[in-house]
Amino acid sequence: MNKETPHFIFKEKKLEENYREFERLCEKHVGDYVIAYSIKTNGFGALINKLHELGSNFEVASMEEIMKTPEKSKVFNGSCKTDEELQMAIDGRFLINVDSKSEIDRIVKLREGKEFNVSLRVSLDEGKFGFESNKLEGAIDYCFMNNLKVIGLSFHPGTQKNFRHYGDYVRQVEKVIENIKDKVELKYLDIGGGFPDKIQLKNLGVKLEDYFELIASLKKFNAKIVFEPGRFLVADAFELITKINVIKQKDGKNYAILDAGINLLSKITLAKYWFEKVQNSDSDNKPPHSDKQNENEYILAGPLLFGNDVVGRFKGNLKEGDLMKVTNVGAYCFNLAWEISYRKPRVFIE
Ligand SMILES: Cc1ncc(COP(=O)(O)O)c(C=O)c1O
Missing domain, CATH: 2.40.37.10 (Lyase, Ornithine Decarboxylase; Chain A, domain 1)
Incomplete structure (x- = not known):
């Protein structure tokens, strides 16, 4: 068939191979995990459907993304959540990664003070929103006072991270958790995305498995590790x-x-x-x-x-x-x- 140019080609088999590889490494190095594909990386409908068929969950960051993804466990991120989005996330029992005091207040209001579980997003550098690590304890207490139970922490290292930076990132995550681990019963530890694509892995002379060997050190916290891969799965x-x-x-x-x-x-x-x-x-x-x-x-x-x-x-x-x-x-x-x-x-x- 003579197809107009330019056009994209979606290679379903490749996506499946990548997903299986990621899943195999999760099984081998992590054991208790959730894969939530970061839909902002590529929201093409057939790609979402294929990932759903393969068993993936989804990380969403807007109403548009909530509506585009199947009824499945969703991780809800975002620095600009509206009340309407929060209400949908509450009703759908998404894992909400709350990133500010204002968001805590709005969830409390939407829940009319009734108990609810949330996860807190932690900012490890100036360029990212979330609670600074030295304000985390205060945020956990504030949630507790307002009938919100903190069951998770969420981090994201940025995208296409090289191996050395990723190692620093994992150590920072460990340090933050060590400081608050007596305060919360951590059910979910969301470590975001950031895994390089295969060309970049080759350029760096590393394998995806090397990243997983670093992540394995987080197993000691006995939480379900949530991954939000984007690029590695679809590049x-x-x-x-x-x-x-x-x-x-x-x-x-x-x-x-x-x-x-x-x-x-x-x-x-x-x-x-x-x-x-x-x-x-x-x-x-x-x-x-x-x-x-x-x-x-x-x-x-x-x-x-x-x-x-x-x-x-x-x-x-x-x-x-x-x-x-x-x-x-x-x-x-x-x-x-x-x-x-x-x-x-x-x-x-x-
Ligand atoms: C919160 C969050 N999670 C996951 C991802 C996906 O990252 P990547 O495509 O590098 O895996 C992004 C994208 O930057 C993100 O902002």
């Missing part, structure tokens, strides 16, 4: 097919202008995108790399009229009309896709 489960519409030279450089640019391959995803030429039937008949001496270097640029609409480089022979496959685009690209000059691409399921 290589999506590809983008884009067409080279124009080849041009400027200032002695070759440019291949694609019909996808930073509108779809945003830099803020922190992912390294990988470009390959899709072989057409002509070139399929030739041995690969047959014309190495005549290879050119191309700057791959997008169709937007922005100076920074450059998405990669490619060495080889390109011509107008060629298709390129971009891999490692499953995390954040689909959700962040801008509708600027072009509409959001369709997704085909493979």
